[in-house]
Amino acid sequence: MRRVIVALLMIPAVGIAIDHSKLDYGRPLQIDDADPLAFGEMAIEFGASISVNRSRKPDYRFEAAYLYGFAPAMHLELSAEPSLTNSKSEFGVGLFIGIKRETDKLPATAIKLGYHNSDGENELSARAILTGQIGAIGKWHLNGEAIFALNAPTDQRKTRFAGAIGYSTPIGLPNDFSQTFIVAFNIAQNTHVGESAMGLLGIGLRKQIGVREVIALGIESDLFGVVGLSRPSLRLTLGLTSSF
Amino acid sequence: MLAAVLVAAQFPAWMTSPRPMEVFRLRASHNDAVYSIPRLARDLNAVDVGHATAYEALVTGREGVLESQVWNQIVRTLKNPPRFKPDEKAIAPTFARLYGELELVFDWAHVLHAQTIDVLASNLSDAQKEAEIERLWHFYRSRAPYSISGLPLNMEFLDSRPYSGNFRIKYPKVNALFWGYHWLQAAMYDMLYRVPRDMWELSYDVVREQYFERELWDTNRDFMPMFAEQSPRFAARFPELANAFDNLHMLHDMVNDILADNSLDANQKRHEIRMAIWMVLDSTHANCESGEGEEKTLHDHRHMNGMAGMGMMVGSTPELMYMPRMGWMSMEECHHCSMFMPDNDMRWRRSTVSIDGWTMEVRCPLCARDMAAQYLGRAILRLPTEDPNKLLVLVGDELGNYTSTMKGVVFLEMEGEHPECNRWSYAFTSIEAFRKYVSENPQYKDARPYTLEQWSALAGKKPATYERKQGPVDNPYKNWHKGPAR
Known part of the structure; x- marks a missing residue:
């Protein structure tokens, strides 16, 4: 079951852009918004997280990512997670494609295609992303993802689905223009055949701390589907993004 | 059309x-x-x-x-x-x-x-x-x-x-x-x-x-x-x-x-x-x-003539435009003495004066200083020196006292007719540069080098060459969006 937790909480966190209002997968919550990196923009990201549960030792993770807007509305993501607490190292490659920006009638739309390798286990993924305005300054976000395990054992799903819904809003306006509050709910099919889906709720803050630097701070907790483990399982995430 | x-x-x-x-x-x-x-x-x-x-x-x-x-x-x-x-x-x-x-x-x-x-x-x-x-x-x-x-x-x-x-x-x-x-x-x-x-x-x-x-x-x-x-x-x-x-x-x-x-x-x-x-x-x-x-x-x-970085304004011709707060003017002429400004390779010899929200090009340090003196407020004068790569910038107070971080600056000011004003009014980065200029221009051999403080206290005569420009109307913007234009 621990593997289940890892599958949901430790999805590689690559994301984009410098704006604090930009939702950035893993910085700090596991949800994307539909804005691609600007053409020519590069960013580096660092993230550290700790997952805690009363029944096991804390799990520390560190990850780094590089992003490059190599074409209009498209960017490439390269991520790596050297392991700190076990022998598992992971890396991923992603292609983010902005399909349309938000207009008067329709939300912004994007897709993200990914390849992820975790200790020899290969996965491909395709994520659809929608973002739209809600209220005066808020944004809603919807992610739907299909993940294809290329060499899954027989007791695990070869294809599973995940989704996330989130809300973000700048906070502090009109006096402070440097921070965004985020809340997201994730749900994902269990990697193991026959086990229930998992749910996760998180809140986070993205704050600009430098001319081109944004930090992200978040806390996520599983809500259901983690059979056999004492709750809560929490993950704290701290991320830093710098674009150039 | x-x-x-x-x-x-x-x-x-x-x-x-x-x-x-x-x-x-x-x-x-x-x-x-x-x-x-x-x-x-x-x-x-x-x-x-x-x-x-x-x-x-x-x-x-x-x-x-x-x-x-x-x-x-x-x-x-x-x-x-x-x-x-x-x-x-x-x-x-x-x-x-x-x-x-x-x-x-x-x-x-x-x-x-x-x-x-x-x-x-x-x-x-x-x-x-x-x-x-x-x-x-x-x-x-x-x-x-x-x-x-x-x-x-x-x-x-x-x-x-x-x-x-x-x-x-x-x-x-x-x-x-x-x-x-x-x-x-x-x-x-x-x-x-x-x-x-x-x-x-x-x-x-x-x-x-x-x-x-x-x-x-x-x-x-x-x-x-x-x-x-x-x-x-x-x-x-x-x-x-x-x-x-x-x-x-x-x-x-x-x-x-x-x-x-x-x-x-x-x-x-x-x-x-x-x-x-x-x-x-x-x-x-x-x-x-x-x-x-x-x-x-x-x-x-x-x-505008003399300014490729400015398109035609309301009521303007290439020769003459109406500048808010300032009235009609030519961008080819000194706004203090109305003489033609140095151009092309010598454009760097122009001075500017900024005060009261506008910036004007003028021909010489005297024109800059005296034009600024006609207005209330603090001025910034940007004056060329003998070195094209060294601009002298003066920041003034309400009384027209100027300060600069360029040490050793001296001025020539031997007032004559304004067609020559950018020769007899000059800023130098050093006394040596002043002396060199005077030795090359013996008509100024009796000139004394003014320090910044001394020069700030000077005041020239009203240029006899000054001509106030007149446009076809007093102010083309008056009723611009209330009258025929709409």
């Missing part, structure tokens, strides 16, 4: 496409160097907030409180500017959603604005800065399809649309803020261009005082501040950038006027905004040349 031009308008494909197409700025070591002048950087950040806040109010039904609550909110930000450049889309999400194509145009031009200021505020040499600004201009034009034209456009034509003038008439206080921002964004270029680094903060003291004491609140300004009126040295060296920034600011005015026009429905506003964008796009004027074009049309690319 107008109808034919407008009917012929073909919106480029990107304008009607919802595809995201943001382009990142040129990657360079000078990026964000404006933060070396922290107050300027923060004030510019507040300008971004001001723009975005007003636009969001205009498109979310808050126009009724634009002159009260929204104005107060913007002013609070201007007085407490943010540390970092704000994300305008977070402040104005509705505006960005409704007018995404306009956001692209604005953002890309604002990137050029920001990066050119970064270059000027960087540690690069003057020559490197000029080369880098050329590179930025090329990058701006070539990297994205939504760049604004660097050609002079006829401002009278652009400001004669059916909706023109709405915003400034209905929302004079917020319009004053917009024009105040654009004043600062124009004035900051000559404040930095070829100006020694140790004079930036001193100069910004004066500029900032003017910005906060008058420019942001001036509801009686006749027209938006023009770039070449505020930064004539930079505009002469980089006319395409000066024109692009004026065209950008004109686009802001046109958009404001459209949004403030209650006779237009949402679709009509969107169409008019696209039309306004189209009129200022680089691609719209692809085959046009600066200095050419049919009078008072979209493709009127004539410019």
Whole structure:
């Protein structure tokens, strides 16, 4: 079951852009918004997280990512997670494609295609992303993802689905223009055949701390589907993004 | 003619496409160097907030409180500017959603604005800065399809649309803020261009005082501040950038006027905004040349004589224009003695004087000092020396006492007739340079070298050559948007 937790909480966190209002997968919550990196923009990201549960030792993770807007509305993501607490190292490659920006009638739309390798286990993924305005300054976000395990054992799903819904809003306006509050709910099919889906709720803050630097701070907790483990399982995430 | 031009308008494909197409700025070591002048950087950040806040109010039904609550909110930000450049889309999400194509145009031009200021505020040499600004201009034009034209456009034509003038008439206080921002964004270029680094903060003291004491609140300004009126040295060296920034600011005015026009429905506003964008796009004027074009049309690319970085203004001819607060004038002549200004290879010999919100080119240090003395307030004088690479910058107090960080500066002032004033009034970086000049020009052998303090206390005679220009009307902007133009 621990593997289940890892599958949901430790999805590689690559994301984009410098704006604090930009939702950035893993910085700090596991949800994307539909804005691609600007053409020519590069960013580096660092993230550290700790997952805690009363029944096991804390799990520390560190990850780094590089992003490059190599074409209009498209960017490439390269991520790596050297392991700190076990022998598992992971890396991923992603292609983010902005399909349309938000207009008067329709939300912004994007897709993200990914390849992820975790200790020899290969996965491909395709994520659809929608973002739209809600209220005066808020944004809603919807992610739907299909993940294809290329060499899954027989007791695990070869294809599973995940989704996330989130809300973000700048906070502090009109006096402070440097921070965004985020809340997201994730749900994902269990990697193991026959086990229930998992749910996760998180809140986070993205704050600009430098001319081109944004930090992200978040806390996520599983809500259901983690059979056999004492709750809560929490993950704290701290991320830093710098674009150039 | 107008109808034919407008009917012929073909919106480029990107304008009607919802595809995201943001382009990142040129990657360079000078990026964000404006933060070396922290107050300027923060004030510019507040300008971004001001723009975005007003636009969001205009498109979310808050126009009724634009002159009260929204104005107060913007002013609070201007007085407490943010540390970092704000994300305008977070402040104005509705505006960005409704007018995404306009956001692209604005953002890309604002990137050029920001990066050119970064270059000027960087540690690069003057020559490197000029080369880098050329590179930025090329990058701006070539990297994205939504760049604004660097050609002079006829401002009278652009400001004669059916909706023109709405915003400034209905929302004079917020319009004053917009024009105040654009004043600062124009004035900051000559404040930095070829100006020694140790004079930036001193100069910004004066500029900032003017910005906060008058420019942001001036509801009686006749027209938006023009770039070449505020930064004539930079505009002469980089006319395409000066024109692009004026065209950008004109686009802001046109958009404001459209949004403030209650006779237009949402679709009509969107169409008019696209039309306004189209009129200022680089691609719209692809085959046009600066200095050419049919009078008072979209493709009127004539410019003021002596200033390729300034298009035709309301009521102007290439020889004569009306400058708000100053009256009619020629941009080829000294504004103090009316003699022709040095040009081409000798253009660097021009001096400028900035006071009371305007900047004027003059022929010599005496003209600069004496012209400044005619006005209340603090002045900045930018005077060439014998070395083309060393500009003397003087910052004055209310009484006309000047300070500079250039040590050892001395002046020649042996007043004679003004046709020769740029020979008998001269600033030198050192006494040695003064002596060399006098030895090469024996007619000044009896001249004494004045220190800055001594020179500041001098006053010349009123130039006999001065001629006050007269235009066809007293002020062409009077009733501009209340009379036949509408």
